[in-house]
Amino acid sequence: MPRSLKVAPEQLPKVHLAIQRKGYPSQKQFAADVIPSLSTVKKFLKGDAIDYENFRELCDKLDLDWQEVVCTAANNTAPALPHPVLPHIKLEGELAPFNPSYPVAYPAGFFGRSRELHRCFGLLKSRPLQNIAIIGAKKSGKTSLLKHLAQITVTPSEQLRSDQKSDWLPNPTQYRWIFVDLQDPRLGNREGLLKHLLKAIGQTIDTCDLEQFMDLMSTHLQQPTVVLLDEIDAVLRRNSDLDDQFWESLRSLASHHSGGHLAFVLTSREHPTQLAAHTGHSSPFFNIFGYTTILGALAETDARTMVHSSPLPFAPAEIDWIITQSECWPFFLQLLCQCRLEALQNPELADTWQQEGLEQLDFYRQK
Numbered sequence: 001m002p003r004s005l006k007v008a009p010e011q012l013p014k015v016h017l018a019i020q021r022k023g024y025p026s027q028k029q030f031a032a033d034v035i036p037s038l039s040t041v042k043k044f045l046k047g048d049a050i051d052y053e054n055f056r057e058l059c060d061k062l063d064l065d066w067q068e069v070v071c072t073a074a075n076n077t078a079p080a081l082p083h084p085v086l087p088h089i090k091l092e093g094e095l096a097p098f099n100p101s102y103p104v105a106y107p108a109g110f111f112g113r114s115r116e117l118h119r120c121f122g123l124l125k126s127r128p129l130q131n132i133a134i135i136g137a138k139k140s141g142k143t144s145l146l147k148h149l150a151q152i153t154v155t156p157s158e159q160l161r162s163d164q165k166s167d168w169l170p171n172p173t174q175y176r177w178i179f180v181d182l183q184d185p186r187l188g189n190r191e192g193l194l195k196h197l198l199k200a201i202g203q204t205i206d207t208c209d210l211e212q213f214m215d216l217m218s219t220h221l222q223q224p225t226v227v228l229l230d231e232i233d234a235v236l237r238r239n240s241d242l243d244d245q246f247w248e249s250l251r252s253l254a255s256h257h258s259g260g261h262l263a264f265v266l267t268s269r270e271h272p273t274q275l276a277a278h279t280g281h282s283s284p285f286f287n288i289f290g291y292t293t294i295l296g297a298l299a300e301t302d303a304r305t306m307v308h309s310s311p312l313p314f315a316p317a318e319i320d321w322i323i324t325q326s327e328c329w330p331f332f333l334q335l336l337c338q339c340r341l342e343a344l345q346n347p348e349l350a351d352t353w354q355q356e357g358l359e360q361l362d363f364y365r366q367k
Helices: 009-021 027-031 038-046 052-061 114-124 142-154 190-200 210-220 244-256 272-278 300-308 316-326 330-345 353-366
Strands: 132-135 176-181 225-230 262-268 291-294
Touching: 009 038, 027 038, 038 052, 114 132, 114 142, 114 262, 114 291, 132 142, 142 176, 142 225, 142 262, 176 190, 190 210, 210 244, 244 262, 262 272, 300 316, 300 330, 316 330, 316 353, 330 353
Parallel strands: 132 262, 132 291, 176 225, 225 262
Antiparallel strands: none
């Protein structure tokens, strides 16, 4: 059994602030939105010890890194577990306005893709939820779009830009979003992935096979649930026990045993049916994606909005140069804007930032 954990005394203000940031007016309101009971929530907020799984659940709901707020006394150590089911929104401290190294981690830093957002949320706002495939080249923003889908509808308005739409779903707090990074080796095998999905719906078991998984999922899927399968190419191209039987089970679950509450949204560099054919898979799972969107460059208006978000303004000629050189691809925009912003903050780079930016572009375009 997992050991008990408690919030470190010095971290309690941070936890209470997270409650406020998430918009919960009381402990009772917060408890109504999570699996643990009100008494467990009260213990958590007082700094008393609670069950490890409940501790992780409450931290995930508040977008807190449990390892940062946990009391680290020797008798409170806990076993390592896979990734949290939802991407975290961390707003403590100063956020980098441009960061080409990682997917966009918070909604205010996400620009464009309004057509894709309208279409995706339109397919997910009523039952049966529909399956979606997001196709795009490397660094086209696929993972950023997945994370944005999961975060935008539940992010407080004060953490968004004034022009951002967030009311995409009629009852957003009812939705469960399960993020699956298929490049993570812990989730690239059958047992690891099945246990990850089950844990996300509150079912933790020591071992799991497909029959147990189907029984538990079909029994406990009582709310709209969207499984975000990021970089499905990663597992289909490697020798994995995620075989046709596994994918057929997921198709059966979504189509016949979830009451219309389950949908899959995947990202890939090619259409699922083409990817399956190229990797020797024949499961009908890859035919259930009724909507496919191919990510291209941003619209120029959206690209300019991103550039104008810099905390230090760029000259009009510099903005035009960035738009031209990036061709409005989000990764290249982030890269060039980062170069320019660093030069504004460090005058020694004033004469070299454009050359450095072009060298970076050439490097990534050749990969």
